Amino acid sequence: MIVEEAPAKLNLALHVRARRADGYHELETLFAFVDFGDTVRVAPAAQASLIITGPFGAALSDEGDNLVTRAATRFRERFGGGEYAIELEKHLPVASGIGGGSADAAATLRALARLHGIALDDPALFGIADALGSDVPVCLLGRTAIGRGRGEQLEPVPGRPGTPALLVNPGVAVSTAEVFRRWDGVDRGELGSNPLEGRNDLEAPAITVAPVIAEVLHILSEQCGAMLSRMSGSGATCFALFDTEVERGAAHIALRRTGWWSVATTLR
Template identity: 65%
Template sequence: MIVEPAPAKINLALHVRRRRPDGYHELETLFVFAADGDSVTVVPDATDRFAITGPFAAALAGAAEADNLVIRAAHAFRAAFDIAQPHAITLDKHLPIASGIGGGSADAAATLRALAGLHGIAPDDPRLFVIAEALGADVPACLLGRATLGTGKGEALLPVEGLAGMPLLLVNPGVAVSTAAVFARWDGEDRGGIAADGDLLARALVGRNDLQAPAVAIAPAIAAVLALLDAAAGVRLARMSGSGATCFALFESVAARDAAAARAAAEGWWTLATTLT
């Protein structure tokens, strides 16, 4: 049995440069990862089985199983490595659905890592990254699982020095935002790339999330979350992640993070108090 973590993905900055001929958008983004998130358990079995547990399991219950990225990752893995062995896979779902923190992408990446470990395949095998890119723009970064500068559609990855141990708070106002709808509202203006110099936090601070304004237009509750985080004591950076609606804040101390988490929870919002890895 392999139990593989599927940590939340955070975009410290997300610059949209242009729309590509293939329908994706040319991006520059700073990926980092939380210490917590979902998890995927894989065991050999006589037949293929898939189950979802956890607080957000019900949100996926009505979706077609074939559409789940975990199942797609498992099928692609078996085809790529010519493996006949069936597996029982359990997804323990703790991250909100369609929330901008890479839940589905992280789950797919964790599935690939777990299956690779189970079958003695190196975690850096290039075939895993080919599968990951086919599954979605964020899946390669989640497969790598460390601080990186992502370019292209997000799949071209350059590792950078991270912010391991920095207190992190994730807050979601309880709304799911369609990535396609958010991109459709982007104004198309290229406001420039991510700063090339400075440490990771400095580069993030002078950056932005070009999808934040269109996401707020779709889900105004995001603005309320950001206002609370911006006003929190000890906050170093507060911003929306990905296409929303989850927002994040980096803090100077655990105490400051936990105080902000208590205020956000009092609003009835989903919160995750954690750290960066």
């Protein structure tokens, strides 16, 4: 059995530059990852199977086909191999803007590549990832990077490993398509080198879909030591980065009183 972690993805900044003719949007985003996420276990089997466990497993229990099974199918079509028994241990909220499904698909591809002795930087592996979804390539890369195009054109950059982070989700699932549909189409400028000077252009439209996001962001911004508070992706998960673990811990205690899902972690 191969065990692969599927860490949550954060968009430290997300600039939407334009709508494209193909229905996607031109993006500039700074991706980062944290030391918390799902776990994928893969083993060769006589018959294909997928078991979903974990705190958020029930949210996917009715899905007969998802990004994990699609990743396994695409891998087999490209590289060969047999059937696999896969377990997805789901710790990340579903439809929450932190790349849960994309991270799971990427972890599945990494596990299968390890089973078959395929290099993790094989271009064909990244081709499969790109076909599965815009965030799957960076989740396969698994490190801090600037994403352009749909987010699949990646430029690795130095990260800030060890930075204390707090993730908060108010328990609402937000449709990515609906949030992008409500974007006002205004290009507010390119992504700079400092994420603190960036923004998430999807925050405003996401708040129109789920107003509670504004409340989460307000509470996070008021926490002592929070140097950056922002929504990730299309929401509804928000995050704050802190100067110290002590300040993050105090904020975590304060946010627990809301009853929202939250996790204290660090950047990878």
